Amino acid sequence: MVAAFKTASSKAAVFFILLALFFFCGRGDLLAGPRPPAVRSGGYRAVLSNGRVLQGTQVSGWGRVGSRPALAGVWLFDPANPVSWIRNEGISFVPRGGSYVEFAGGDRLPCKFIGYRSGLENPLTPQLSHLLVEPTFDAHKPRSVGTRQVRVLTRWLRRIVLAPHSRPPLSPGTIFFADGSSAGFRSLRWSRSGVRLLLESGITTVSFSKIAEIHPLPIDPWAAYFEQVGVLLPGLSGRLMRIETAGGVVLTASDERFREGQIGNPGNPRDWWHVFQPAWSLDALWLRYSSVKSRSYNRPDEVFLSSFLPVRVREKKMLGGGGRWLEDRSVLGSSLSSGGVESVRGFGVRAFCEMEFDLSDCVDAFQTGVGLDRRAAGGGCASARVLLREYPSLKETKLYQSEVLVGSARLLDSGRINLRSAARGGDARLVLLADPELEGTPAGADPLDVRDFIDWIEPRLSLDPARFRREVSRRTGMFISALRGWFRPPGSAAGLPLINLWDETNPRRPEFRPQLAVSPGGLRLRRRLEPSADSRYLGICARLLPGVSDTCQLRLLIDGVERTRFAIPVYTPPAPPPALPPAATGGLVFDLSPFMGSEIEIELQFLAPRESTPLELSCISFSPRRPGLRSLYDEEPSFSAGLTDGDGFARAEWRDSYSGSSSLLVSGGARESVMLDGMDIPIRRFPTFGEYRWLRFAWKKRGGTGISLQVAHDLLFGPEPGRRTPSFRYYQGHSKKGEEPFGGVFTHLHPNVPGQWVLHTVDLFTHFGEFNLTGLGFSCPDGEYALFDHIWLARTPSDFEGGRLSRTSPRNGKAWRGAMARRVEDADVVTAEEKRKVVGVVAPGFEMSGGSGLFGEGVNFFQSYRGRPGVLRTHPGSPVDAVALARKFAAGDAFPKRMRLSVGHDYRGDWRLQVLANGSPLVDMLIGSQVSADGWVDLDLDLSAFEGEALELQVLNMANDWSYEYAYWWLVSLEE
Helix, strand or coil: CCCCCCCCCHHHHHHHHHHHHHHCCCCHHHCCCCCCCCCCCCCEEEEECCCCEEEECCEECCCCCCCCCEECCEECCCCCCCEEEEEECCCCCCCCCCCEEEECCCCEEEEEEEEEECCCCCCCCCCCCEEEEEECCCCCCCCCCCCCCEEEECCCEEEEECCCCCCCCCCCCEEEECCCCEEECCEEEECCCEEEEEECCEEEEEEHHHEEEEECCCCCHHHHHHHHHHHHCCCCCCCEEEEEECCCCEEEEEHHHEEECCCCCCCCHHHCEEEECCCCECCCEEEEHHHEEEEEEECCCEEEHHHCCCCEEEECCCCCCCCCCEECCCCCCCCEEECCEEECCEEEEECCEEEEEECCCCEEEEEEEEEECHHHCCCCEEEEEEEEEEECCCCEEEEEECCCEECCCCCEECCCEECCCCCCCCEEEEEEEEEECCCCCCCCCCCCCCCCEEEEEEEEEEECHHHHHHHHHCCHHHHCHHHCCCECCCCCCCCCCEEEEEECCCCCCCEEEEEEEECCCCEEEEEEECCCHHHCEEEEEEEECCCCCCCCEEEEEECCEEEEEEECCECCCCCCCCCCCCCCCEEEEEECHHHCCCCEEEEEEEECCCCCEEEEEEEEEEECCCCCEEEEECCCCCHHHHCCECCCEEEEECCCCCCCCCEEEEECEEEEECCCCCCCEEECCCCCCCCECEEEEEEEEECCCEEEEEEEECCECCCCCCCCCCCCEEEEECCCCCCCHHHHCCEEEECCCCCCCEEEEEEHHHHHCCEEEEEEEEEECCCCEEEEEEEEEECCHHHHCCCCCCECCCCCCHHHHHHHCCCCCCEEECCHHHHHHHHHHHCCCCEEECCCCCCCCCEEEEEEECCEEEEEEECCCECCECEEEEEEECCCCCCCCEEEEEEEECCCCCEEEEEEECCEEEEEEEECCCCCCCCEEEEEEECHHHCCCCEEEEEEEECCCCCCCCEEEEEEEEEC
């Protein structure tokens, strides 16, 4: 039978009310409701797992990784008796207000709402959908520069407060508008500008500016808990920790996602910083040690009930003061304390209060302490019960009944209650019931519900280890974005083996990163796919983080046949200048075009020599173009129309170009746009696919003293307000001290004006840090005009493939005109003499070796190919054998100072071109669609550095990934 609230007769009620008012005259503090407690004298208080209480003025040794924090001389994290909770007694609880986000599990982040991101802005490296927020405290590494925003996942949100107002009770599926109205909704979709809601009246879109608060649809609390544990402690080894600060921050982290900040004086607690990364945050949060009010610890299979919201609450109030129930507080807002025992976890209620909680099939047992709060002193009169209530039958099983509680001197212990042996049919819920004793109260007890302040101290659910592990394991891979669509083969262990690793490769924003734990037996992932033009290239980005000394290999199999192997790179710390910066995340690109038209099974096998080798898998993507390189401008005729701002003039110039047939001419000042169509491009220190770091561009100036190129960062030009650096501007030309152009705010590439075409390759991250490139600005501050061309972004320098490439071949040269005048017929080249003749047509003076072909077809000579007459086609005989065109010159021989090449590729693949001079590479690049718009790449190489020396030239057609490695040779010419 459902417990009922016991009532007294009306006469008795009137009598007791008058008696209470008389008795408590002058005692309004107990009737006025919750109020903030006074600031305590200070110091720290902690309770160990065995119940021992520690008290001291300061915790020592918590400022550095590997230290042994101690209070009153006792090590707090002794594995035999670790701390259960610790509290800073000098910090009071503060009222919660302002804007914030709140999550399933009770975590809370005071912050300003900035915006929403779907996570698919960079489809090659997807993220989970998240909100961008700016915490009300500085949550980033001290003295670091850059954005102060934090990315918080949308998955576990249960309340988003955008504008402070009267705080309504949690109402899942409700939106509260800034004008004070509200509406219920059936579904919610986020967008960059607002939310799209399905209401009773239909679909509507609401901008963020009109929203005060959003309470998303209800979340299964147990699914959220299993998911969060899968992120925080995927191996279930270690403890969870819950943190609460003086500023109202509540967060849950773990042993794997916490570390000391390694900043400041390790002997001075005022200089300590602690780093936490909750499951809901994609960024690490830095908290000053002295700001933390309390910390509590628990094993993940021993979960505090206050981590869950009750699904149903009934409260009735007569006289006794206090407000609504509170989690991890007494009903008066103070810390939980009864019978001389204090805690930071539990519930504070005023009898009568009944709370119902959902249970998981994993729950084995329940245990709690219960007593009257210390603020009741010797008063109060109530009892407590624990019930199991089944739905829909409403059958109740009494699991625990306390004696009548009078005064706060005693804390009762329910003992371990076995819930598995209790009758649990249908949907069973756990019920905590606090009941005022209104009849038959002991002599001297308070009347009615006066001072009936019940504290449920550390109510805890014990989970079955095997069932709990299964629930967590099957969720561990959900939050590795790269693994969407991939599955483990039948017979593999459930879930994915993951570990969290601290990553300092970006010292400005270090963070914890989930890693695949690869073992000698290997980790296999599969998916089925029918390749198409939109999924031609399979790109995989992976790396081993600092401190990982093991090696790791990736094998790629298609339909069970190994196609390639890839050694995953080990991070190397940056060397002092002028050495190159550390390499980006290693990338493997595989062309799937040979498999178009049929469904294939792709299998990735990760192999490591030792157990649990941590591997970061940044992305697995399918794309229509080869990733790693992106054109910003290369003879697009309409590009100048997008430059809508500035006092200058811009147009396409067809008479002079660095590459292709046209360039961009700017005159009379600047022409720019902070937001060019399609540009919101991440510039990162360690770019994965779809992110970039390096910029290559060519420019030329006619007259005047200088030329400038500016990059827009996050819809802004120039330095951030109030700063002079970074400049986000490149300049070449004269710069006299005191008369510097652009106020001296630029990166100076060279003091001479580029009177001829000059190619620059610059490191955007080193010069400007991490940002999103959204536009470009071109400046001709004086002189006649400035020309710009060949503007490309690359993930790594090797993606440009050809550091010595000076410019494309001019199309009005003698060799070009002769090649265009060829008149030949298609022919299969069979004999050595035939080969010598056709090579002499395309590459006069060179001799060919190799070239047996993919199927032994040898060399082919085509009447025309892609608009050019007389084309020679070769293919390596094997993945390790190259086709070579060679020519030698003895020391002292006169030879032309330039080599001009025009080479093409098969539309289904690419190949590797190497040009060697005495064995040293002049060019090493992939010839494919990513670097060629019309199927041809035209190169012009300077050989003057070898004048007077013996010279051996080799031009090689090498295999890339053994997929349509056909090289098309149209021009190999040595000229003055």
